[in-house]
Amino acid sequence: MRLWNNDTEIQFFTEALRNFASPEQLFYKLKSGYFAYIPGGLSAENQTLQSRNALIGRFTEKWCKTLFHPIAKQLGLFAVNSVVCEELSLTGRSSADLALCTTNDVEQIPENIKLLFEIKMSVVSNYRFKQPGEIEFVSDYKGHQGTPSLLRSDSMLKAIGKSINICVSGVASAKIPIIVLGNSPIKDSYVKKVDFLKTAGVNQGFWSLN
Numbered sequence: 001m002r003l004w005n006n007d008t009e010i011q012f013f014t015e016a017l018r019n020f021a022s023p024e025q026l027f028y029k030l031k032s033g034y035f036a037y038i039p040g041g042l043s044a045e046n047q048t049l050q051s052r053n054a055l056i057g058r059f060t061e062k063w064c065k066t067l068f069h070p071i072a073k074q075l076g077l078f079a080v081n082s083v084v085c086e087e088l089s090l091t092g093r094s095s096a097d098l099a100l101c102t103t104n105d106v107e108q109i110p111e112n113i114k115l116l117f118e119i120k121m122s123v124v125s126n127y128r129f130k131q132p133g134e135i136e137f138v139s140d141y142k143g144h145q146g147t148p149s150l151l152r153s154d155s156m157l158k159a160i161g162k163s164i165n166i167c168v169s170g171v172a173s174a175k176i177p178i179i180v181l182g183n184s185p186i187k188d189s190y191v192k193k194v195d196f197l198k199t200a201g202v203n204q205g206f207w208s209l210n
Helices: 006-019 051-074 153-167 188-200
Strands: 028-030 033-035 078-083 096-101 113-120 126-130 134-139 178-182 205-208
Touching: 006 051, 006 126, 006 134, 051 078, 051 096, 051 113, 113 153, 153 178, 153 188, 188 205
Parallel strands: 113 178, 178 205
Antiparallel strands: 028 033, 033 126, 078 096, 096 113, 126 134
16 A cells, blocks of 8 residues: 555646646746746746646545555445535535445445545645656645645635534434545644544544655
């Protein structure tokens, strides 16, 4: 089992460029070249990059499914993306990113769901794109201006909010474990909150797979 690393991120960029994305959808185009994040000390040159979010979101959900598939199989379960369960407030617009279930179906009933994952992963390190398709590592997350994965407050708050929403949706949801998956550290300001959420049974942990 290989966890998230720089090679995984380079794989994402390589596959996206080969199959469906332009460099401008994946990188900031600066005077000094194409970068995944704005390097420390450089100007963003009035750019914001939103187009990558959906692409890396789909990639990480599929990657997590592949990672947990053999574990699910050992338990006699299925790893399923985009699980919908109305009783748990998991709708088509706010489905479970990944779940371990007794059946290999997107639409589930609470009794068939054994574990829920909320995935908050992104590109963590910085890379430079060079023609004709070379991806060069630049720095880890401390060397750029971006805020990836669980270091983002909005990612943490969305994950917490979704966990609470599932927990209060009804009796059937009370015993289903919820784990938040990321690929970065969390901010020091969230450490006590995360510990409290686990103690209170809202979710069973925030895991970094990096």
